[in-house]
Amino acid sequence: MKTLLKVENVKKKFGELVALENINLEVVDKECLGIIGPNGAGKTTLFNVISGYMKPTEGRVEFMGKDITGKRPSELAKLGLVRTFQLIKAFMNMSVEENFRVITDDYKEIMKDFDLWNKRDMIARNLSQGDLRKLNIGLALATNPKLLLLDEPFSGLSPRECAELHSAIDRLKEMEVTMIVIEHKLKELFNHAERVIVLNYGVLLCQGTPEEIVRDIRVIEAYLGDGYAVA
Ligand SMILES: Nc1ncnc2c1ncn2[C@@H]1O[C@H](COP(=O)(O)OP(=O)(O)OP(=O)(O)O)[C@@H](O)[C@H]1O
Numbered sequence: 001m002k003t004l005l006k007v008e009n010v011k012k013k014f015g016e017l018v019a020l021e022n023i024n025l026e027v028v029d030k031e032c033l034g035i036i037g038p039n040g041a042g043k044t045t046l047f048n049v050i051s052g053y054m055k056p057t058e059g060r061v062e063f064m065g066k067d068i069t070g071k072r073p074s075e076l077a078k079l080g081l082v083r084t085f086q087l088i089k090a091f092m093n094m095s096v097e098e099n100f101r102v103i104t105d106d107y108k109e110i111m112k113d114f115d116l117w118n119k120r121d122m123i124a125r126n127l128s129q130g131d132l133r134k135l136n137i138g139l140a141l142a143t144n145p146k147l148l149l150l151d152e153p154f155s156g157l158s159p160r161e162c163a164e165l166h167s168a169i170d171r172l173k174e175m176e177v178t179m180i181v182i183e184h185k186l187k188e189l190f191n192h193a194e195r196v197i198v199l200n201y202g203v204l205l206c207q208g209t210p211e212e213i214v215r216d217i218r219v220i221e222a223y224l225g226d227g228y229a230v231a
């Protein structure tokens, strides 16, 4: 198995607050890695560091064998490392198709895969939350990434919209896109993630398969609470 991403001894401080404490992790080609943890655990900060939106206070990030620490998001996108945001980013006053055209001319297949072709003339701000999320991920996919970072893709979606997003993520897997997915909705995440890491107060608490994670008492104490059920 080929290592695509390596995070080594990454620390991120905001003043006195330690948002990430000595994080080490690896992502192998074609896997889907889940990241869970309570609010403020440092999940988005870790994405910010990996994707070049923030420089780590200490440590390094390696992508495809190259040191990418401190490189800008635009440089990383060219290398194939792309992320989506917790709050959706798109050109809200432009149509779905125009949004794609900003990135590439080769978008028709992606729009069809994500069920957006019949909505191509709709202005982005008029889309449902689910379609907007699909647009967001579709736009990231249009850059032809090797590694895609998704920050809470299922948040705010109805059950029907969640089902549509599951299909979209299945499509990404078929396309062999490697993914890291931050998600609070564990049931949705565990449909896709083969491996999960748990962050708590900036510390990597544990990692394992979804089954191992829910059984891990430390996770139950820190995050899931008593009586938690994934089913
Ligand atoms: N730009 C910033 N400046 C100062 N503090 C920050 C900044 N970004 C994040 N933090 C702090 O770092 C900690 C980790 O935040 P982060 O957004 O990474 O958490 P998270 O795990 O993504 O939480 P959530 O599940 O709520 O999205 C929090 O205490 C947060 O307040």
Ligand SMILES: [Mg+2]
Pocket: 043, 044, 045, 086
């Ligand atoms: Mg977050």
